[in-house]
Amino acid sequence: MFQVISVPEGDFFFDFVRHLTDWIKKARPAKEGVVPSLTYQVFFMKKLWTNTVPGKDSMADCIFHYYQELPKYLRGYHKCSSEEVAQLGALIYRVNFEEDKTQFPNIPKMLKDLVPQDLIRQLSPDDWKRCIVGYFNKQAGKSREEAKLMFLKIIFKWPTFGSAFFEVKQTTEPNFPEILIIAINKHGVSLIDPKAKDILITHPFTKISNWSSGNTYFHITIGNLVRGSKLLCETSMGYKMDDLLTSYISQMLTTMSKQRSSRGNSN
Structure with missing residues (x-):
């Protein structure tokens, strides 16, 4: 199975690779006397597209x-x-x-x-x-x-510019198609009709209260944890959706904290 895993913010590259290979060795016990062959590729990619404007760089x-x-x-x-x-x-x-x-x-x-x-x-x-x-x-x-x-x-003029797209099967919203495209970008989490390509709804990061993932699923809660609505999806890419959502929300919270701090200093 091929997986793309982001290097966590703040980690040193070779430390991360060492931890990753150690984890794979433990997860896949080798036969006695046989050295497991571990290969990986490095992709340099932009992860968060919050401030990307063509022509700026x-x-x-x-x-x-x-x-x-x-x-x-x-x-x-x-x-x-x-x-x-x-x-x-x-x-x-x-x-x-x-x-x-x-x-x-x-x-x-x-x-x-x-x-x-x-x-x-x-x-x-x-x-x-x-x-x-x-x-x-x-x-x-x-x-x-x-x-x-x-x-x-x-x-760049399109609302889906800079998105990471994921094809999922959703099991909770009867008014939406069973197969959806989920786009995660600077605007939040968008649900897209895979045939018409229309954006059915966009959930901004400020409205997402909880999310979780596993090998076969990705779940998010919109709004209040008690009264909010849940979107349950079947997908093998839940780990990647979880990682990307975590990074965007972390960036949003950091930006909001800096803005509050600068307003406090100006007063």
Whole structure:
């Protein structure tokens, strides 16, 4: 099983890796005389997107932000128009090939790398090619870096920008689809219809009073612990949702504490 685990804030990297490998060894007892082989990969990724504004840090935009947002866009988690899709497809093409137009005939074959997977069938491959080439020509002269920034500035306008998305099966809300997409971002925890991509409701972090997770579930309580409503979800990604929610709320509480402290000092 493959898991992505964040290094806890304040931990030293190699100390964390040592603790992690020790824990795995204990959790998976090896056969006598056999040394267990443990492998891991390190991903440098942005975790909290609270203050991310495209153009503010061009290096981060080119190295981190673009490459983290692109796969989520292509998986079809965002709600967007056909016009935006064609525009973004042209920018992705430019990032991949810059001004090279010799790949135009191959666009119908590479649509899965240019267009969200659930929208590919909205137009014929040739129509997508025509739209993408049209926008490409309007962006003439733009560099790869400029194309990455333009891509980010378009999706920055969407309420789901900078989200971590999780597909879950919910068992408590009869008015919502059984299969939901949960987006965790700077706005809070959003429940999204997986077909229409509409945001059904967003629970701000200030309204979330409790949450828990396990190997097969993720639960959150909205509002008062006694009278609040619960959302129970079946998912194998509960550990990651728990970690991300904990980090966002910790950051929110730290920010609120600093604001109260600064107001107190000013008085």
